[in-house]
Amino acid sequence: MATADMYTENIKTKTSTGTLDVNYPDQSIKKTIVENNQDLNYLYKQAPAGIILTIISALLVSWFVLPSVPDYIYVPWLAFIVLTAFTHTLIIKEFSKNKNTLHVNNQWAVYHTIMVGTTGLAFSIGYILFLPLLSTFSQIILLLILATLAVAFLPILSVFLPAYIIYISAFIFPIVFWIYNLPPDKAYPIATLLAITYCMLIVISSYYSKALLEAFGLAGEVSGQVKYLYEIIDKTKTLNVNLKKDIYEYIKKNNSVSKEKEQAEITLQAIGEGVISTDQLGRINYINPVAEIYTGWELKDAKGMYLSSILNLVDETTHIKLPNPVEQCLEKNITVNSSDATRLIRRDGLEYAIEYSTTPVMEGKIASGSVMIFRDVTEKRTMQKTLDWQAKHDSLTGLINRREFDSRLNKIISSTSNSEREHALCFIDLDRFKIINDSCGHQAGDELLKKISARLKKIARDTDTIARLGGDEFAVLMYSCNIDKARLIAEIFKEEAFNVKFDWHGKHFSITASIGIVPLNESTESLTELQRVADLVCYKAKDAGGNRIEVYEEGKTEQQKHSGELKILEELQDNLEKEKFKIYTQQIQPLDSLNDTIFHEVLLRMNNSEGELLAANNFLHTAENYHMLSAIDDWVLKVIMELIAYGSPLFNKAHIISINISQQSIFNENFIKHAVNMFDEYNIPAGNICFEINQCQFDGSMDTFKRFVTLIKRQGCKIALDNFNYNPGSINLIKQLDVNFIKIDAREFGDINDSKNYNYQLLESVNGINHLVGAQTIIKCIDNPDIIDSLFEIGTDYIQGYSVEAPQALNNN
Numbered sequence: 001m002a003t004a005d006m007y008t009e010n011i012k013t014k015t016s017t018g019t020l021d022v023n024y025p026d027q028s029i030k031k032t033i034v035e036n037n038q039d040l041n042y043l044y045k046q047a048p049a050g051i052i053l054t055i056i057s058a059l060l061v062s063w064f065v066l067p068s069v070p071d072y073i074y075v076p077w078l079a080f081i082v083l084t085a086f087t088h089t090l091i092i093k094e095f096s097k098n099k100n101t102l103h104v105n106n107q108w109a110v111y112h113t114i115m116v117g118t119t120g121l122a123f124s125i126g127y128i129l130f131l132p133l134l135s136t137f138s139q140i141i142l143l144l145i146l147a148t149l150a151v152a153f154l155p156i157l158s159v160f161l162p163a164y165i166i167y168i169s170a171f172i173f174p175i176v177f178w179i180y181n182l183p184p185d186k187a188y189p190i191a192t193l194l195a196i197t198y199c200m201l202i203v204i205s206s207y208y209s210k211a212l213l214e215a216f217g218l219a220g221e222v223s224g225q226v227k228y229l230y231e232i233i234d235k236t237k238t239l240n241v242n243l244k245k246d247i248y249e250y251i252k253k254n255n256s257v258s259k260e261k262e263q264a265e266i267t268l269q270a271i272g273e274g275v276i277s278t279d280q281l282g283r284i285n286y287i288n289p290v291a292e293i294y295t296g297w298e299l300k301d302a303k304g305m306y307l308s309s310i311l312n313l314v315d316e317t318t319h320i321k322l323p324n325p326v327e328q329c330l331e332k333n334i335t336v337n338s339s340d341a342t343r344l345i346r347r348d349g350l351e352y353a354i355e356y357s358t359t360p361v362m363e364g365k366i367a368s369g370s371v372m373i374f375r376d377v378t379e380k381r382t383m384q385k386t387l388d389w390q391a392k393h394d395s396l397t398g399l400i401n402r403r404e405f406d407s408r409l410n411k412i413i414s415s416t417s418n419s420e421r422e423h424a425l426c427f428i429d430l431d432r433f434k435i436i437n438d439s440c441g442h443q444a445g446d447e448l449l450k451k452i453s454a455r456l457k458k459i460a461r462d463t464d465t466i467a468r469l470g471g472d473e474f475a476v477l478m479y480s481c482n483i484d485k486a487r488l489i490a491e492i493f494k495e496e497a498f499n500v501k502f503d504w505h506g507k508h509f510s511i512t513a514s515i516g517i518v519p520l521n522e523s524t525e526s527l528t529e530l531q532r533v534a535d536l537v538c539y540k541a542k543d544a545g546g547n548r549i550e551v552y553e554e555g556k557t558e559q560q561k562h563s564g565e566l567k568i569l570e571e572l573q574d575n576l577e578k579e580k581f582k583i584y585t586q587q588i589q590p591l592d593s594l595n596d597t598i599f600h601e602v603l604l605r606m607n608n609s610e611g612e613l614l615a616a617n618n619f620l621h622t623a624e625n626y627h628m629l630s631a632i633d634d635w636v637l638k639v640i641m642e643l644i645a646y647g648s649p650l651f652n653k654a655h656i657i658s659i660n661i662s663q664q665s666i667f668n669e670n671f672i673k674h675a676v677n678m679f680d681e682y683n684i685p686a687g688n689i690c691f692e693i694n695q696c697q698f699d700g701s702m703d704t705f706k707r708f709v710t711l712i713k714r715q716g717c718k719i720a721l722d723n724f725n726y727n728p729g730s731i732n733l734i735k736q737l738d739v740n741f742i743k744i745d746a747r748e749f750g751d752i753n754d755s756k757n758y759n760y761q762l763l764e765s766v767n768g769i770n771h772l773v774g775a776q777t778i779i780k781c782i783d784n785p786d787i788i789d790s791l792f793e794i795g796t797d798y799i800q801g802y803s804v805e806a807p808q809a810l811n812n813n
Contacts, residue, residue: 047092047112051085054119057149058082061123064138065130077126084122088115113163120170123149127174132181146171165202172198276372277361282307282326285369294354294376296347307372316341316353316381325358329370335359344374353378387765391726394468395759396446396750397453405467405475410527412477412520423520424486425530426476427538428493431512431546433472436502442784444504445472446751448511455497461489470747475534483519483551490515490549499547512547514538519552532621567609568622575606576631582606582613583639584807585650588658588778588800591792599798600650601658601692602640603807604632620662629662630671636660637675640689643810645682650810658690658720666693666708676715686716690740695721695730702733709737720778726769735773742770743778746801752790764794771795 058081065074091111127146131139150168179187274291278284284302292298297310313322325336338356345351356374360367392404400408412423430452437445449472456466456474465477476493478486498513516538524530533552541550575581582605590597604616623629640659644651651657665671679686691712695705709719720741724730734742744766752760770777779791782801791799 047088050116051088053149055082055085057145058123061126061130061142061145064141065134068133068135068138069130073129074126077122077129081119081122081126084115084118088112088119091115113166116163117166117170120167124170124172124174128177131174131177143175146174168198168202273373273375276307276311276374277369278307278326278330278372279369280330280367282324282330282370284310291374294344294346294352294374296350310347311372312345313354314343314345315339316343319343325356326370326372329358329360330367333360333362333365333367338374352376353381390758390762394748394750395762397450397468399453399457399466399468399474401467401748402469405465405469405477406527406531408465408477409520409530412479413524413527413530416520416522416524419522421480421521422482424478424481424483425518425520425534426478426486426490426493427469427516427518427534428474428476428498429514429538429542430472430498431514431542436504436509440504440507442751442786447504448502451502452497452511455500456493459489459492459496464489470745477520483517486517486519487549487551490517494547494549514541514546515549516541517549517551568619569626571606571608572619572623572626572628572632576628576635579635579639580607581632581635583636583810585810586800586807587805588656588798589804590798591788591796595797597656598654599656599658600654601800602636602660604636604660605809624662624664627664629664630668633660633662633665634671634674637678641678641682641684644684644688648810655688656690656718657688658692660692660694663694667704672708672711676711679715687718690718690720692720692722692743695724706733706737709739713738721775722780726766731769731773734775739773739775741778741798742775743780743800744796746779746782746784746787752787752794755790755793760790760794763796767794767796 058078062074062078095111123146127142130142134142150171176191179191271288272290274294275286275288276284276291277286284305284307287295287297287299287302292302295302295310302310307326308324311324313325314320315322322339322342325338328334329336336358338354342354342356343351344354353376354374355377356372358370358372361369361371392400394401409425415421416423430448433445433448436448449468452474453466453468456476460466460476461478463479464481465479467475467477469475476489478489481489494513494515498511500511502509502511516534516536518530518534518537520530537550537552541548544550584603584605585600586603588599588601590599606614606616606619608614620629623632637659640651640657644657678684679689693705693709712719718740719737720743721734721739722743724734724742724744744763749759749763751757752763754760767777776797778798778800779796780800782788782791782799782803785803788799788803
């Protein structure tokens with residue numbers, strides 16, 4: 001018991017320390033089952049001896065009564081005794097197979113009592129039948145046999161006291177019957193002796209039963225405790241095995257964690273990014289070697305310090321100190337990323353442009369620290385600034401380009417819509433610039449443009465914006481400047497910037513310019529209208545002989561403009577009704593000799609009332625103002641379809657025919673449906689047709705643009721974009737829409753003959769972007785054949801311009 005208790009306590013102690021928990025059955029129930037099983041097992045174990053003793057006694061009784069008792073009395077009696085013994089034997093056999101539950105064992109105790117009581121009753125009945133027929137000697141012998149059985153069954157049955165009492169009580173009847181027939185003087189002493197004997201047997205059997213039961217209980221308890229002890233030992237062994245396994249796994253995991261930690265430290269030391277980890281208060285736990293370099297602090301000095309003490313972050317533009325990202329991260333439990341203008345000032349004052357990300361280290365819902373990762377992006381940011389500058393400036397003169405100038409104009413127009421402030425727009429066009437280019441070459445022209453640009457920047461106010469719009473065209477946006485003041489400034493431009501001599505290798509040229517000035521105020525409607533009026537006023541100055549300034553006069557200019565537009569409108573209507581427009585084509589030539597694509601662009605011309613042939617830019621403005629572009633586009637498309645269908649030699653050989661489509665046509669649902677139906681009507685392969693679109697017309701209506709491109713591409717047609725805006729949104733859009741060609745004006749890049757020239761590198765980058773999004777590059781407006789070799793080196797796909805092929809008239813009668 002002490003050993004079992006000791007092991008039990010040991011198991012409970014281990015359980016309390018977090019090891020294996022062991023559960024056991026209820027001991028009182030287990031003890032009851034064990035004791036009951038012990039009693040019954042003993043009872044049934046002694047039963048065979050009792051059966052044998054019963055049969056022997058029955059045979060002995062039969063031998064004594066054989067001479068005196070008839071056969072029909074003792075033979076059935078003997079047979080019944082034997083049958084009862086056989087039945088009892090079968091019950092013993094079944095018991096040995098089924099002795100598992102308390103319920104079943106109780107049944108076996110009842111069965112055994114019944115069989116013992118039946119045997120005793122059988123002897124009692126036999127003696128009642130036999131004794132009257134026997135002599136006194138034989139009666140005494142039989143009674144002695146019965147007394148012997150009563151004593152002999154004492155150790156056999158007393159373990160189950162009710163069975164023994166039933167058994168000996170059955171023997172009382174024949175003895176009482178025998179005593180009853182004796183004389184009174186003999187009967188009383190014998191009866192007294194019988195009663196004493198019966199009581200003594202009951203008392204003896206009771207004490208014997210109690211002793212046996214105590215012995216069985218002790219034996220059962222010892223057996224149960226031994227079994228319980230063995231169970232504890234087995235479970236302790238299992239616990240030890242599991243404990244060893246847990247210890248092994250812990251050691252293995254600890255070794256793995258140590259190895260991973262070592263590898264992580266090696267990785268942190270090897271990566272090219274700075275890594276700083278802090279605790280929940282923002283104090284530094286670790287900085288890797290890269291972070292040591294960029295902060296100027298070593299780990300041994302920085303450990304335990306607050307991050308704000310070693311990490312000095314400022315705004316790149318204002319140099320104002322930025323908030324501590326670790327404090328923000330730990331306070332809000334969120335990842336904090338850097339802005340695009342973050343600079344790190346090192347301990348010695350050296351500055352770096354950086355990008356960082358600070359992430360909280362979470363334990364449940366609480367941040368236990370943070371990890372900050374940062375990288376040096378100084379070179380990247382410098383390159384980005386360079387690219388941004390190049391995208392907004394003219395590469396030859398350093399002035400802002402048309403795209404950036406238009407953007408700034410749009411902002412001014414928006415800001416003046418509800419303001420009384422007035423600004424001025426000045427368009428400048430050099431006079432006879434083409435003569436210098438043709439006689440001295442483009443290098444002379446470029447040098448002149450750079451000198452003019454430098455003079456304009458020197459003369460203009462600091463608040464003014466100067467731009468080169470392309471070729472020999474310049475523009476000046478004069479902020480907070482009324483029309484009179486703008487005229488005075490323009491006079492200075494004319495006298496000091498343009499009215500000068502230009503010498504080039506012994507050749508002398510007088511440089512003059514035509515200048516048009518337009519007010520920009522709350523009545524200005526749109527960028528397109530403003531530029532159109534400025535163009536008109538500048539053209540008026542040039543048309544008047546140049547070297548002069550024209551100022552927009554609303555009444556006079558509007559009258560002239562209206563009169564001129566009415567004349568063009570009449571001519572447009574006449575050409576459209578009588579189908580007198582002229583179709584021209586210009587070849588778009590592949591640069592790769594292995595590319596045998598025959599590619600032509602369709603151009604539109606019109607004869608005016610004087611018989612002069614007008615280029616499209618002389619009448620399309622009027623057509624746009626009076627909403628005639630969609631009808632003109634429809635006519636051009638119909639004519640081209642007929643020429644292809646009816647066998648035009650030029651178009652039959654062409655693989656791709658490019659047709660310009662206006663914004664009005666793209667917004668016209670009927671035009672789109674008609675265009676789609678034409679392919680079926682004329683049975684023209686859609687893959688031979690390319691629609692050329694001016695993208696800048698759709699900056700405010702990209703959804704319509706995307707819808708048109710999607711519908712046309714679905715038919716199988718190709719798409720070419722002109723004046724493409726190289727911003728990330730437009731580039732991603734073009735990639736999604738699968739545009740085929742992007743056209744670039746060669747005049748925007750100037751001299752590209754030197755591969756080290758940034759114009760050359762910029763064009764090479766733009767061409768690379770086109771190819772990246774799956775579009776081929778067409779360089780248009782090539783007036784100088786010297787740049788074709790450079791274009792081939794850059795890898796552009798097609799070229800177009802007067803130096804390649806002048807537009808050719810097509811007989812479309």
